[in-house]
Each structure stands twice: as structure tokens, then as C-alpha cells.
Amino acid sequence: MSISLAVSSSSSIESPQARIAVESRNLRVFYGKFMAVRDINLQVEECKITALIGPSGCGKSTVLRAFNRMNDLVPVARTEGEILFQGKNIYDPDVDAVEVRRRVGMVFQKPNPFPKSIYENIAWGARINGFKGDMDQLVEESLRGAALWDEVKDKLKQSGYSLSGGQQQRLCIARTIAVKPDIILMDEPCSALDPIATLRIEELMRELVNQYTIIIVTHNMQQAARVADYTAFFMVDDTRTGYLVEYGRSDQIFMRPKDKRTEDYITGRFG
Amino acid sequence: MPGGQPSGARRPLDLRKRTRAGESVIQLLLRVAGAVSVLTTVGIVVVLIYDAFVFFRRPEPTFLEFFTGTAWQPQILRFGIFPLINATLLTSVIGMTVALPIGLMIAIFLSEYASPRARAILKPVLEVLAGIPTVVYGFFALGFMTPLLKNLFGKDTVEIFNVASAGIVIGILIIPLISSMSEDALSAVPRALREAAYGMGATRLETAVRVVLPAAISGIAAAIIVATSRAVGETMVVAIAAGAGPRNFGDWGQAVGGLNFLNPFKAAETMTGHIVRISGGDLSYDTIDYDSIFAIAFMLFIITLILNIISQWIVRRFREEY
């Protein structure tokens, strides 16, 4: 059934002009002695949606969090290899994690607005990042960008918690785009949402991709097939270490997988 | 089984409620145990009100003098509670000034900065501090803090008994209380909020102070109020180090003039300190001294009760919904 779904609208084929937004080279992440993922080589194209899929525990979230150094927050985590962002390895000792996260924003699995007003939720990130312009305008622009403006424009002073789950998640997206990142990472952004809210977010992603590079982790293969231009398929080996099996255009991955394991997975033979 | 029912036949079924005598007795006993704590409160309230009432029924103290007098001198039958309350407030304010910033910063450090290993070492140390009997802190105030203050501010400025030394040590005493309650509140803030902040490029400081701290504010407020109540009720430190007699004033002009009532380097006796000193000797019943300490204790009880009620109200009213 999933295969019968139309693959994303993007028609451009890989061309010499295609620019790489971020790229991982021989990425390995350890939690203490345990190697969570090994040797990930992934080139993410600018202004495209790239989906990371695979069975539970295959390390796709770990890879995603490696792109903005969120793994730094786990005391036992250690990263090897390189992640090149605009030609610069973000794991170089002279690179600042704060700066990386300002350029590579993140939307989380469960909506996690701050316990502040809707307005403040967006203004806060802008303020700490030294925003000097018209705050009202930025808030409106961001909420519009997240397709939330019309729903909340009359209650900007209300708590972010007063919104529904789907609205909260769009608020989180709005607050992320308010700081103007280059890349947005989304860690199963729809897993806590109902189907209608999910649809709104997917539509939103297709709009955002005109301005931003998006990397999304999803459990839902249909979602990957629906929204992603590229898809990376991860597996887990006997030692519970995740690795990249196959990476390519989504239509190719879902229609003509080269690897037997990919085919087994997307046809539901396991996972 | 001879005479028994043939197998396969239905056993009689009786689902009627039955009284289990044992269970009821046990439940009653447990209820009584719960009631003892209520009786304690009732006892405290009755005792304090009754003896305070006996005190005010005497001819010497009047209500008006009690609340407006500027001297507490039982020997000459002057009963103005201001000097005692003033000393209690002075030591508590000094204590909170010391404990609040340090306690909060410790809480932030432990919850947001320290590695799990550091936390595993530091938290027990604070628990040890919290477990040291207060009389030891009294010894510390008199034997260490007072000489230290004398060296810093001059031997003549600082009296041997003084409010500052007692206040600072009270502060030290309640640091563990503030830090551990606040740390609990900070740790209860979900990880997701921190990740959201980091994900937008916030530094550790910005995350801690501008996201986590506000989210935990109600728990912290409760901690502060509990600590204040503790500072007000603290006895041994002030009994040992603050003063051996009330800081009396001739009149209000003398008290306020030159801010004499605020001088931290002079001796002053707090409400609790006075109670301990008066009851330390052999106190005979039915004397005005005996009754007067109950009037003071009643005031103290009211102050701490109000603080405790506010703190519980804050906890209930602003319970976090993350």
C-alpha cells in the first residue's frame, strides 16, 4: 500500500548544482562503551526534505541529534567522525555548540512549548540570540510561517499550554523558524498527534522546505514517502549498533530498493 | 469425603457483606494514630491561647502596650513585644540574605551544571550539613563567626553577642533546606523544556535561568517560605550568639533614630532566645514570666503558621503543568 502512494512532487534530479547543506563522514556515536551508530556517511541536500527511517533502536534519532550536537547534553555520549556544515566540521574543538544550534534548529517528538505566553515562546529565542528588529513583526511572520497565525492571533498573551497538541507542535516549529536557522531537524514531530494535525504539519513541511533544509526522523514509512525528497534507511546489527543501509531519492528507495533488507522492511516483512 | 457433596455439584455461594471484626479494630486503631497528630495541633493551640489569655488578663500588660511598647522588661513590668519581634526579624532577614542567593545558586549548580558524579558527592555533604544539630551551629556562631566579624569590622563595633553573627549562621543552617527543596523543584522540570531551549541555541545559563528557573518558580517560592519560617523559629543559634537580653528602647524616637533598631553588630534577644533564657532557670508556674513566654510563643506560632499556610497554598495553586 505504501508503495502505491505518490512520491513527493519534487522533480529535480540530482544535478551538479545541487548543493550540500550538511554532510556526515564516518559518524560514530557512543554511549559510554556502547556504540549506538557506526560509520554513517550521509549528504543532505539543501532545501530538500530528508527522512531517516528504520526499525526501533536503529539509531536514527541519535544521528539526527548529532547534526546539532544535542548529544552533547548526554553526559556519557561521545562522537567520532565528522559532520560538515558549510564545509566546517561542527565537532572541531573550536566550534561552539550554541552557535551550531542557532543554525541548526530542532523540533521534538512531543510538543514542548515553554511555560510562557504564545508570544513569549517565540520572542524568547529571538531575544537570547540578539534579535534587534521589530519583535511583533517577527512573531507574526514566524506564526504565519508555521501556519498558526490565524488560529492564535487573538490570544498571543495566553499560555502556550492552552493550545491543542498539533497547535503546540506548530508553535514549536514557529519558535524554531523565528531564529532563522539554515536547517531544521524534526524528531518524529507527528508521533504525538492525531491524523488531521499530522496532515497540517506535513503540509507545513512542504512549504518550509522552500526556505529551509529539513531532516526528519519518522517511524511512519508513509509519511516519509509522502513528504521526503530523500530517504535514508537504517538497520541495527547483532551488537545493537545502528548503521546506514541505503540512501537515495525517496521514489527509488520505496519503489526500487537496491538492498534486500530495505525491501523487506518497506514491504513489512519485519520491523 | 463422606457425606460431602458429590463432585461437580455447585458450591454454595454467599457474597453478602460481612463484618470482619479484626479489620475494623485495626482500621480504628490506625485512625486513632492519625488523630494523635491532630490532637497535637489542638494541644498547641489550646495551650498557647489559654496561657496567653491568662497573661493578658493580668493587670500589668495591656494589649496596647504589648503591640506598641518599645521595651520588654518583665522586671519592671514593661511588656512591649517590639524588641523581641525586631530581633527575630533582623536575624531572619540577615539569614535569608545569606541563604537565599547561595541556596538558589547551589540548587542551580546541582541540577543544571554538576555531573552526576559531582552531584553524588555534593548532595550528601549538604544533607550532612542539614543533619547537624542546631546547638552545634550556635557554638560555631559564637566561637567562629563572632571573632571573624570582630576581626573584619573592628573589635569595638562588634559586640560579643550580636545579631549579625547569629543571622549569618542561621543563613548557613538553612542553605541546605533551600538548596535541596529548590533542587527538587528544578529537577522536576522536564528534560524536553531544556532540550527545546538548547535546540534554539540557548546557552546553559540562559536555559537554566530563563527557562528552567521560571518553570520551577512555585516550588522555589515554597522552599523560600519554609526556610523563612525555619529562620524565624530557629532557637539555639540565637540563644547562644545573638544576645542575653532584649534590645530595649526608651521610646520609638530612640528606636528609629539613627536606625538603632537595625544595628546588626549589637546584641538583641529574639522571641525564641527569650523563651529559652526565661525557661532555662527554674520557672515557677503562675508567675508573670511563665505566662509571658506563652504570649510570645503564641505570636511566634501565628507567624510561622501564616508562613506555612502561604507556602502550601503556593504549592497547590501554582502546581506546574508542563
Place this chain on the structure above:
Amino acid sequence: MAVETQQSKVGYPEGRAFERFLRWRKQLGALWGTLFFLSTLIGMVVLVVLVADIVDGAFGYVALEYRVDPESLVLDYHKNQMVSMPKTLPSEEDVVLVDGIAQRPAAIGFVGYAYYQQKADSVRVLSVDGVLPDEATVAEGRYPLARPLFLYADAKTLASKAEAALFVGEYLRRVDEVAASVGYFPAGESVRTENLAAWTRASGLSGESLPVAQGELSVTGSSTVAPITQRVADSLVADNRFVGQVQVESIGTDAGFRRFCADLGVDLVDASRPMQSVERAACLQLGRAPIEFQIANDGLPVIVSSQNEFVRELTRAQLQQIFTSATRWNEIDPSWPDQDIFRFIPGVDSGTLDFFVTALFGSSLAEQSTPVLLDILTSNISAGRLRALEAQRPLAELSKTELVERIETEVLRPQVAASWSLTDSLLRRTEIEAAAAAMPGTALIFKSWVNWEFLTSPQSSDPLHAGVRTAIFGSLLVTLVAFLLAVPLGIAAAIYLEEYSSGKSWFDRVVETNINNLAGVPSIIYGMLGLAVFVRFLGPLTSGLAFGVGDPSTANGRTIVSAGLTLGLLVLPLVIINGREAIRAVPRGIREGSFGLGATRWQTVWSHVLPNAITGILTGVILAVSRAFGETAPLIVVGASTFVVVDPNGLFAKFTSLPVQIYQWTSRPQPEFQHLAAAAIVVLLLLLVSLNALAIWLRNRYSRRVI
């Protein structure tokens, strides 16, 4: 599109501006991070300082002032023994002594060496422990009845006061000759060379021909050395080598050193013993660096008449026997004749007798034999006190160390003249020694205020003998009563609130809010409750009179029971709150499993909830017990007695407790009571630590069994 992106980014600092901005944020973050860390550090430092302050007070130097000086106690005892022996002739005149001995074959005695030499034909010198006195054996210290004699000067005086330097120079050249004439042994050639070298170093003078000294000098100290100094001075004045006056005083070596190290008016000291380190420290305090010149050796020959046929040599033990216990010669050695011993000894006030006694019997208590100690003890206390001591434990059974202790407490009766903290004791040792040396009749000891006697003695007004025994018993009993009240009630209430209470009925709600409020009530308020209810209202019960067991002196109800019940109520909320948390932590599934099998509520609680919650409950109980153990204010209000010296004999006894004891000692201004308070705190904290260690051990043991 690129342009649009550019536009929408307006408002954010970019490039260099962003770097600057980020650097500022990071600096701010680092600054505050450091502050947070420092605050935490303060917490740790406070704990260290607190412990250090306590340890600081619990150990340190103490200057003890004895009512009687221990050395003179020993000296006087032996001198009395010697003088009171029959057929003993004391005389201040050495000539009388020598002649007396010469005339009687059964006589024995000791005199200055010079006098022996004068009559060497009519008396015979004996060897002691196989050594005869002569210049070599005395100088080497092999002869037991020998000691060096000294003159002390100081570097500053020698360098700056010419007459002193010249006097010492001449002194050192002439002393050998003079010493021999007074009756001492010369110190010898090598000592003399050394002395002159030291003198040259200090004074800068040398050579044979010295200018004539002019001025006034003051020499003080030992009466043994004074004759030498006097004769040197006389000969210098007579030879016109010294124009002016040399004042020589005999005040004893101890006093001489004390004056020398306290008063710059004294130029030189005569000494019959070397200067001790405390005295040297006192001198250095004054800016004097003492220089020691050994000027001669003193050796006392023990002599008998040359008509005496049997004695050639004696041991020290025999000498002791001869002068203090034996009456006839054959008691010393059966082969000797059965004749009375005649003893000729110098007068009681002479330094020679003191020297003889000290050399023969030693000067400290520890050197004395058990019978001597027993004798010293019994002869120095009243008959009544002696009976009281015998009643405690027969004195004859006491060991030597115990006897020394008894003599200290009964006869020497030391008092604390001054005391120092541990830090001072370690860092300012010289100053302390100097201060102690300046206090006559004091001994400086390093004292641990926490010691076995402190733990086992009752309260006392004498800080050297006060202890915490009664206070510890009081604390244990009060805590036991509190435990018996609070633990069953608290656990029961916790079970009720967690397992039975619906939280909806008015009773449940009242209990619920009430417990939280109770936990916030200041402890002193509980004291007021205890005073009004347990002490006053229930007095007849809590004093035990209603049960006929009370002591009439505690009929006021200020008893262990009252205090324990008060503390029990105080810690009750603590037990309940911790107990509830432990019970709440038991997984629902366990209860459901039990109910599912048809168990009643109590069966579920008893067989499943409590065993699983017991570890947490136990922790709460230990916390509560620690709290009760350290609580002070309520006990003072309830009426802990200030001065209890007998162990509590039951629950209806009056009491004191360890924290109350600490409070009382802390409130006393004298420093020795602060030391006692520190020591008591050490005991209190150790008890609390072991209580908590016990809790951890119990918890580990128990939780292992549950799993």
C-alpha cells in the same frame, strides 16, 4: 529566493557582530557558572570550617597550674624521709660533716668534693654503681651523682655590653681554677676551648690581653653556682680587671631563668641544669638568644671513715636504702657488721641535699616506686579523704599509673591557667611555650579534651574532670521514649493516610493538612506544649508519683518521660511524612495482586505493602531519631536540669542531655568550657554518625533480604 532569505534574517547579528555577541553570552555564562560553582563550594567549605572549628576546640595545649609543684612534692618527701631517719645529723657546715664521718667507722655521708679532698687521708670515697668520682667520670656523666654547671649569657648582651663581654671572657679563663677551689670538678680543656670560641663569636673579642671592664653587672640564679661566680668576680675586682660592681644573687635556677627571660636588667644566669626549650622560647620572645657556657661539673663523693673496713662500693639501690629505710649495716648486706648506721647529710635548705635526692630518686612522680607513691598520697591528704578513697577502692590495689593519677587529682589538684586551640598549638608553639614559661608553677601539656575520662565522668564544675556520662544516658533515655511514642504512632498514621484514608471525608482532610502544618511548627513551640501539658498538667503522672516510683525531688514533672514524650510529638510528623513516601513508592501492582487473591486490606498491608516499604520507613525513623537526639530548645523549655551528677535511675528521673550540656558549656565565658563544649560536640557528632551508619547498614541488610 536567496535575497528573500537574506531579508528575513535582518535583525539578527551576523558575522563579526554575531561572534562578539556570542562571546559576550558565553562570558556571561562562564561568569555565572563560576558563581554557581563557588556557592556550592561555600557550602562545602562551611562544612569543613565547622568541623575544623570543633576539632580546633577539642584538642590543644593547656597550661596546668598545680596547687603543689610535683617536683617539690617528690623532693620534699625524700628530704623528710632522710632527715627523719634516726642517727642522722644534718649540718650546713661541710667541715662538720667530714670530721663527723672521719671519726666514726659506721658513719656515711656526702660532701662537696673540695672538702673530701682536704680530708682525703681520714675518709674514703666509695664507688657508686661501680664508678668512682673523678674529673673524667663526672664530666662524662658516668658517675651517678654528677651534674654539669652552667653560666648563661645572651648574644645581644655580649655584643652590645662591653663590661658583660669582658667579664664573661675573664670568667671563662679563670673558672677551672676557681671551681676546683670551691669544690667542683673543672669542665675540662675541650669545653673551655669551645666556650671561648662561642664567646668570641658572640662578643667579637679575642686575644689574651683584654681591656679593663667598667660598669655594673647583675648575675642571678643557682645557689650552687653562685660561689664560683662570686669568687671570680671578687678576684677580678681584686686584680683591678673589673672596675665597678658585680651583683650575685642566689634565687635558684628556675627563678633565675624566669627573671633572665622576662627582665633585661639581668645580665647573666648561674644554672645548675641546662635551659629547657620552653624557657629558651620565652627568652627568644624577649629578643634574647641564650648562649650556654658549661663552666664546671658537680659530683658528690659518698664517703665513709677510713677506719671503715667493710664498705668499698655501693649501688644506687643500696644508697637509697641507707638514707631512707635501713637502720643497721647488716640490713644492707648480711656480711656487714650488725651496727647502727650514722648518716651525715647537708642541711635541708642546702642545694647539695636537693641535688643528692634528685640524682638518687629522680624528680618526677613517674620515677617513684609504688610504695613511695602510696606514701606520698596518704601523707598529703586528710584522714577523711583517705577513708573516702579507700572506700572507693583500696589504695593498696592500685597500679603505679593509677596512683600517679590519684596524686594528681587529690594532691597536685591542677587548674587550667590557660588553654589554646589546636591551630594555635600547632602554629604558634614557641609563643605558647614562652607564655607558659612566664607563668610560675605551671606545666604545659597537650590535651585531648575528648578522652575516656570525659566520656565516663559525670558533670562537674571543675573543667578538668567534667564529663558527659550523665548527659549521654539522659539523651539515650529521652530518645528511647520519643522513639517508643513516635515510631508506632507515626507508622500507623502513615498506613492510615496512604492505605485507608479516602482523602475526602473531613477527618481525612483535617489529618492531611494538619501534618504538613505540624512539620513547620518551630521546635520550641513543642517545648511549650510539653511544659504546659506533660510537665504541669500531667505532673503527677510524669513525675512517677502516681505510680509510687518517683523521686520526690522530681515531683515537678521535669523528668525523662516528659522530655521524651515532647520529642516524640516533635518527630511524629517526620515519621509520618517519610513513612507515607515509602508506602507510596510500593507499586500498585503488588496491592492489586494481593487483593486479586481475596486478601483483606489489612492482610495486603501487613504481608505486602509493609515488607516492601520497610527500608524507606526505617530511613525515616533514623532521621527522626537523629533529630530527636540533637534537639535542644524543647528540652530546655521542658526543664532539663542544669547540673545533674548522678546517672538517671529510670524514666522518672530528672535529666540533662548531650545537646543541653553543650548549650550550657557554650554559654559559659571561660575558655576551658568552650573546649568542653567542643569535645561534647565531637561526641554528639560521632554518635549521630554511628546512628546513621547503623541505618545504612540495616537498610542494606534488609533490602538484600527482601530481594
